[in-house]
Amino acid sequence: MLSVYQTQILRGRCLLQKTFSNNLSSNPKVLNTCKVNIRQLSSKTGEDNKLECIYYGPLKPQIRAVKIFSITSSFAGLIAQPIIINEASKIGSTSLLVALCSVVGFFTFVTPLLLHFITKKYVTEIHYDPETSTYKATYINFFIAPVTIDFKAEDVVVPDIPGMFTTMLAKGKPLFIEARHFSDPIYYAKIMGYDKPLDFKMGNIEEKDTNNNK
Structure with a gap:
C-alpha cells in the first residue's frame, strides 16, 4: 500500500499534467509561435545562402x-x-x-x-541573387558603415563620358567598379550592358535630309 505522502505526490503530478495539456489545447499560439520562429530562421539562412559574392574590392x-x-x-x-x-x-x-x-x-x-x-563611390562587394537576377552592391558611407543598394541590370546606366571615379549609375547612384575584380567577367558584361545589341546612334534620317536641303 502506498503511503499518504506518495499518494499526494501522484495526485500532484496528475494535476500538473492535466493543467499543462489543457493550456496547450486551449492556447495553440505557443506551438504556432515556435513553428513561425523556426521558419523565419530557416528563411533567413536560406536568403543568405542563395546570395553569391561575385565582386570584391x-x-x-x-x-x-x-x-x-x-x-x-x-x-x-x-x-x-x-x-x-x-x-x-x-x-x-x-x-x-x-x-x-x-x-x-x-x-x-x-x-x-x-x-x-x-x-564614397567605391564598391567593396557585390552579391548576386540568381533567382531574382538582383545585384546587391555595398559601399562605405561617411561614418564607415556599410550601405547596400539593390539593382538589376536594366537599372544601370553607363554614361557616355564617365565622371571622376564613376563607372556606372545604379538607380542614379554613381558607383565605381573594376572588371578584373569580378569572379566571372560575364557578370561585369551583364551589369555594364555589353551583352545587349549595339546602338550606333546613327540619328534620324529625316532630320539629316531636312538639314541638307536647308
Whole structure:
C-alpha cells in the first residue's frame, strides 16, 4: 500500500499534467509561435545562402583604415583646438593664431570630407541573387558603415563620358567598379550592358535630309 505522502505526490503530478495539456489545447499560439520562429530562421539562412559574392574590392581594408584614422584625428583636433587657440592667443601674434586655426581646421574638417568624396563611390562587394537576377552592391558611407543598394541590370546606366571615379549609375547612384575584380567577367558584361545589341546612334534620317536641303 502506498503511503499518504506518495499518494499526494501522484495526485500532484496528475494535476500538473492535466493543467499543462489543457493550456496547450486551449492556447495553440505557443506551438504556432515556435513553428513561425523556426521558419523565419530557416528563411533567413536560406536568403543568405542563395546570395553569391561575385565582386570584391581589394581596397576595402585600406579605405576603412584611412577613414578610421581620419575621423579619429578629426575628433582629436576638435578636442585640442580650444587648447591650441588659447595657447596661441597668449603669444599675441595674430598671424600665428590664423595659421594654427587654418592647419587644425584643415585636418579636422576638410580631410574627412575629401576622403569621403573620393571613396564614397567605391564598391567593396557585390552579391548576386540568381533567382531574382538582383545585384546587391555595398559601399562605405561617411561614418564607415556599410550601405547596400539593390539593382538589376536594366537599372544601370553607363554614361557616355564617365565622371571622376564613376563607372556606372545604379538607380542614379554613381558607383565605381573594376572588371578584373569580378569572379566571372560575364557578370561585369551583364551589369555594364555589353551583352545587349549595339546602338550606333546613327540619328534620324529625316532630320539629316531636312538639314541638307536647308
